[in-house]
Amino acid sequence: MKNSILYCLAAASMVLSFFFERTPATHPTAQGALVAQEASFLSGLLGTEEPHTATLRTASDSTEYSKYAQRLGIEPSFDTNKDLLATVVSWLGTPYRYGSNSKSGTDCSGFVTRVFKEVYGVTLQRSSRSMFANVKHVQKDDMQTGDLVFFRRGPGQPIYHVGIYLKDGKFAHSATNGGVMVSSLNQAYYSRNFYAAGRVENN
Template sequence: MKKLIGAALAVTGALLLELGLIVLLVIDGNASAVGADGGQGLKGVPVEFRPWIFKADAACPEPEMTPALLASQLWTESKFKTTREEATSGAGAQGPAQFIPGTWATWGRDEDGNGQSSPWDIGDAVMAQGRMMCSLLKQAKSSGYGGDPRGLALAGYNAGWGSVERFHGVPPKSFANGETYGYVQDILNDLPRFQGAGLLEVSGSGSAADALRRAAARAGTPYSWGGGGPDGPSTGFCDGTNGYLNGRCSASVTSGFDCSSLVQYAYWPSIKLPRVASEQYGATSDRAVSRDNLQPGDLLFWSHGGSASIYHVAMYAGDGNVLHAPRTGRVVELQPLSEAMPARDFFAATRP
């Protein structure tokens, strides 16, 4: 399941005819549901952290790694703070995952595609946290030391693996004034506060529910202009206007979806929608629905003026939220419908 999510779990008004998608997913607490996070569940986490936590979890094959473990660790490290004033420790640890520069040099990468590897960037920090914890979990399980491998890994993250080797386990309360011991206990004890319903749950059956479920499994996938298709994420391209980040062509080196390719992927092969948003509208416009009568799986379109200028498409599923690929530099993520696109640009809704 982690591999499935990992392969899965990224438009501004100035973009012209952007290939686009937003996916809205219904949550039905009374029905059998499959979560986009593989059933692990996560609650009490800021929305900007969620896709990266799921992605970091999915990238680690160790079963002890869970979204809640990463979330609880981030809470203990920084309370999800991201400013230099609030997330800099007296020892020089930086960012929401509290990396010291030397450790960041080993684990840090430019995960969000903004042109720099920074412990202050949420995506970069959480993915580095996940890589380091995944490596430590492997060490813990092969070490032969007793105790919960999660505790051993957390101790290694806090005090260095050498400290774990010194004590053949989690350092005792007598070590470092009990800092590492308390760190491990706090994170493991706080796990329940972060365990909960998944980011997205899709109930029911049929082509619309299947499409929503298929798209939900791609939460956390990077946005890539022109990338993606029926077979999944792929690198995209830059066209002189779109696909750039900080002056560089991000799409050509980023494997992901843009908004309309995610819609196409979601419905394929039961409904073979065209590739771009305006064509998807053309293929479904004979089945228009009013915004007051939307049903799960309906497509929503935004335009700068008329059907020829459609720049974004969405799958509706209720509950006032969308899962979408907003723009270059972001990932497929959850947002309220009211915040996803400018309200004045809403154009039409159709039913595939």
């Protein structure tokens, strides 16, 4: 009889022990923690970021994108090359100087070559006509940020001006009447003289 009671108590103890050990793990809060741990572990294995980390970085980037976009008069977008925007902003206001390519003065092709060297590490030809001969030509409707835009003063006339397309119809260039600035392709002068767009490959 004593042995039977002891066996029953032992069995009951095991059941209770199992129940109390398992209960916390099935609690919603504990489950959430477990899932979070597993997600963190998996993200580490897969090389992905946890959502909250990405959110914090995105918030920081958002401020920078907005700052540059506001200076350039374009809508902020995370798919736009931030280094390009920052570099163009740093050149804004540089006076026009024919044959030069420094921040004390630059012409249109000098500005383009310097920006491409700084942002992409690419060395372009020095003249707008040479650049045009060495780019992949793209349709105006297919232009992307970083493409080059070329201008000429009518059919049969040589290319005389080049700029860097940003987005929203805006491009950065060094103009004879104002130095480095951002203009719109929709402005009458540039709309009338726009000739073609070109993409520098491997940038």
